[in-house]
Amino acid sequence: xxxxxxxxxxxxxxxxxxxxxxxxxxxxxxxxxxxxxxxxxxxxxxxxxxxxxxxxxxxxxxxxxxxxxxxxxxxxxxxxxxxxxxxxxxxxxxxxxxxxxxxxxxxxxxxxxxxxxxxxxxxxxxxxxxxxxxxxxxxxxxxxxxxxxxxxxxxxxxxxxxxxxxxxxxxxxxxxxxxxxxxxxxxxxxxxxxxxxxxxxxxxxxxxxxxxxxxxxxxxxxxxxxxxxxxxxxxxxxxxxxxxxxxxxxxxxxxxxxxxxxxxxxxxxxxxxxxxxxxxxxxxxxxxxxxxxxxxxxxxxxxxxxxxxxxxxxxxxxxxxxxxxxxxxxxxxxxxxxxxxxxxxxxxxxxxxxxxxxxxxxxxxxxxxxxxxxxx
Numbered sequence: 001x002x003x004x005x006x007x008x009x010x011x012x013x014x015x016x017x018x019x020x021x022x023x024x025x026x027x028x029x030x031x032x033x034x035x036x037x038x039x040x041x042x043x044x045x046x047x048x049x050x051x052x053x054x055x056x057x058x059x060x061x062x063x064x065x066x067x068x069x070x071x072x073x074x075x076x077x078x079x080x081x082x083x084x085x086x087x088x089x090x091x092x093x094x095x096x097x098x099x100x101x102x103x104x105x106x107x108x109x110x111x112x113x114x115x116x117x118x119x120x121x122x123x124x125x126x127x128x129x130x131x132x133x134x135x136x137x138x139x140x141x142x143x144x145x146x147x148x149x150x151x152x153x154x155x156x157x158x159x160x161x162x163x164x165x166x167x168x169x170x171x172x173x174x175x176x177x178x179x180x181x182x183x184x185x186x187x188x189x190x191x192x193x194x195x196x197x198x199x200x201x202x203x204x205x206x207x208x209x210x211x212x213x214x215x216x217x218x219x220x221x222x223x224x225x226x227x228x229x230x231x232x233x234x235x236x237x238x239x240x241x242x243x244x245x246x247x248x249x250x251x252x253x254x255x256x257x258x259x260x261x262x263x264x265x266x267x268x269x270x271x272x273x274x275x276x277x278x279x280x281x282x283x284x285x286x287x288x289x290x291x292x293x294x295x296x297x298x299x300x301x302x303x304x305x306x307x308x309x310x311x312x313x314x315x316x317x318x319x320x321x322x323x324x325x326x327x328x329x330x331x332x333x334x335x336x337x338x339x340x341x342x343x344x345x346x347x348x349x350x351x352x353x354x355x356x357x358x359x360x361x362x363x364x365x366x367x368x369x370x371x372x373x374x375x376x
Contacts, residue, residue: 059358063355063362066351066354066358067352069348070355071352072348074345074348074349076344076348077340077341077346077347078345080333081338081342083331083341084331084336084338087328087330089329089335090125091138091325092308092326093322094121095324096119097322103119103310103312105119106119107317109314111252116312118312119309119310120307120310121307122307122308123305123308124306125302125306127303128303129299129301129327130293131300131329131330132290132293132330134289134291134327134328134330135288136286136326136327136328137198137285137286137288137323138284138285138324139285140322141320144189144278145280149278150278152172152173153189153190154168154187155227157184158276159227160229161231162232166245168183169186171187172188175188175190178248181244182245184242184247184255185255189278190248190275191249191250192250193248193272194271194275194314195314196310197310197311197313198288198325199310200307201308202301202304203306203307212291214291214292215259215290217290218270218274218290219270224268224270224273227273228267228272228276229268230267236262238256238265239256242254242256258272274288285326291327
């Protein structure tokens with residue numbers, strides 16, 4: 001008896017040499033295995049018969065959505081923008097590229113300059129800073145987001161692992177060892193740590209009064225208490241804990257001499273921790289010190305004359321970078337940044353404008369009978 005096969009059956013996997021039998025092989029053709037088929041199972045999911053909901057976009061649903069988004073986003077944007085503008089901020093660029101700058105003499109300073117170059121910049125605050133003040137240092141044209149730079153660290157070493165302390169990761173190259181000794185902390189991030197010293201003074205009748213700068217509480221809690229740890233052992237003798245290691249190439253002193261206080265020294269030094277959290281953009285700022293408000297009846301920094309004393313240790317002129325000091329208050333939304341408010345206002349305005357345009361179009365053309373109904 002002759003058997004004819006269709007192209008569909010060939011595509012479904014029936015062998016051309018025999019007749020497919022459910023649950024068995026094929027009759028003829030010599031095959032004894034199961035029938036191979038690419039046909040999906042006859043289920044609601046695989047045959048795409050699941051119930052679904054699809055919105056029907058009509059003028060009655062689209063137009064209110066545009067107006068509601070606009071009416072919600074615009075007031076939120078105005079509130080965020082006004083809040084951002086109410087934040088006090090004062091910035092001083094002390095790079096020293098201008099010949100008239102007091103720090104021009106320090107422009108070509110090197111990492112190992114001894115003694116360090118110092119300069120003083122006098123400035124005037126036109127408005128008082130009422131709440132707690134945050135002092136930042138800012139760098140420009142410094143690409144902390146470079147791939148090799150970001151990877152150049154050993155998180156196990158920074159977490160206090162003793163074996164990694166003496167045998168750092170190869171990711172730290174070429175700042176892994178120096179003079180046949182392992183570097184602690186290793187890597188390019190640690191090696192380029194910001195090390196300018198900034199001191200703030202208030203001037204009253206030619207008398208300089210130092211402003212108390214708090215150096216603790218500037219790092220993230222998770223970094224200070226989880227990610228960074230000193231090596232295990234006698235915590236009161238960091239010199240012994242770091243024995244057998246050497247300082248990074250560009251550092252003037254080893255990591256266990258960053259601070260005189262044991263809870264802010266070594267790998268848990270907060271200035272070091274802040275620096276190790278790399279920035280995403282080439283122009284960035286990092287928290288340097290806190291100025292707390294002591295008297296609710298007096299502003300934290302009164303309007304008047306101040307001076308900034310700088311120990312200029314960090315060279316930036318070689319890569320056309322810039323350095324600055326920023327004094328800023330904060331609000332419920334953080335520091336001064338008008339972008340978010342402008343973004344909300346822009347999106348809300350566009351939605352409201354599109355809502356008006358679509359409403360006009362609908363009012364003008366929506367009542368036309370565009371259907372091609374044929375009378376019965």
